[in-house]
Amino acid sequence: MFRPENAPPQGDLPELHVVFQSGKLVTDMRSTELCLLEGQLTRILGWQVRRRQFIGLWGEKPVFAVEIDERDELDPLQFASGSLYQLLGRVDEQLFAAAGRAAQLLDWERDHQFCGRCGGAMHTDLAERAMRCPPCGTTLYPRIAPCIITLVTRGDELLLARNANFPGPMYSTLAGFIEAGESAEETLRREVREEVGVEVDQLQYFQSQAWPFPNQLMLGFYAEYASGEITPDRTEIADAQWFHYTDLPAIPPASSVAGQLIRHYVASRHP
Missing domain, CATH: 2.20.70 (Ubiquitin Ligase Nedd4; Chain: W;)
Structure with missing residues (x-):
């Protein structure tokens, strides 16, 4: 339903707004679409728009990312503000993509x-x-900062790691930024080696995902274990283990490419 575009359509069409205030996403708790606010609402409430970027179309309606003044008051009975993370698992991929594009373009203009x-x-x-x-x-x-994200497998087992910065016990796939002069495949092998100390082969591309935290493009891969013993680096990776696909720990939501990599592999082992 969301189609990214660079130029708004001609004509006086009703607008939709993805609203940010002081870097936080404003959501309408009375709306089923949470972060898509009717454009007239911004005017009715008297919010002062400080930045404005057209981001695309929702159906046939133009969607704009807007940043309102930090002094504008939000009715706590209707609106909440917080991180983009609050949308993960709560909205579909199209709505998350619209909010993520809005955040990235406003951040780019501000910076x-x-x-x-x-x-x-x-x-x-x-x-x-x-x-x-x-x-x-x-x-x-x-x-855009390109990153690889990979699920390393060994038969029925998945190599999952807990990031040292994760607030809870969630385990996920391995990821890292592509450095200057590297291919995605070279980055994948290097990151796996640096983070958990193992070697991989049989790389297979899965899919990509825009990840607006703040401006990443995640390139998802599968890789098969080749050799080595798991040795977490203890800086980024607090723990890493092999998990059987029938006995997994807490994993990322299906709205993330990490969650999709894991779920897709589990489905392939247990059709």
């Missing part, structure tokens, strides 16, 4: 107000989705 080359003020070119510096000609487009 590039001045040119890193000459210090001049940047101007927004909404037609091309770019920030431009008139004095020196520098042009900046939204930046």
Whole structure:
């Protein structure tokens, strides 16, 4: 239902807004779509829009990411504000994609107000989705950080790890950023080796997912165990173990590519 676009449609169409305030997503607790607010609501409540980015279409309605003034009051009986994480598992992938795109574009505009080359003020070119510096000609487009995320398997067993920064006992797949000059496959082998000390082969691409925390593109892979003993690095990885597919710990939700990798593999072992 959500279709990313760069230019809004012609005509005076009713708008939908994904609203942020002080970096937090505003949700309407009375709405089934939570973060998609009717555009007229923003005007009726008198919220002051400080930034505005067109992000695409929801059906035929144009959707805009808007950042409202930090002093605007939110009715606690109708609205809540919080992290994008609050949407995981609560909304479908299309709605999450819209909210994630909105967050990334507002963050990009906010973080590039001045040119890193000459210090001049940047101007927004909404037609091309770019920030431009008139004095020196520098042009900046939204930046995406590519990452690999992989499920390492050994027959009926899955290698899952608990990140040292996870607040709870959840175990997930391994992931890491692609460094300059690396291919995705090289990154995968390096990250698995660095994080848990094992070697892998038989890499197979699964699917990708935009991950707006803050601007990542997750490239999902399967990899088969080749050799080595699990040795968590203890910096990023607090614990890592082999788990039989019938006896898994708490895992990420199905809305994440990590959760999809795990569930897809389990389904393939137990059709």
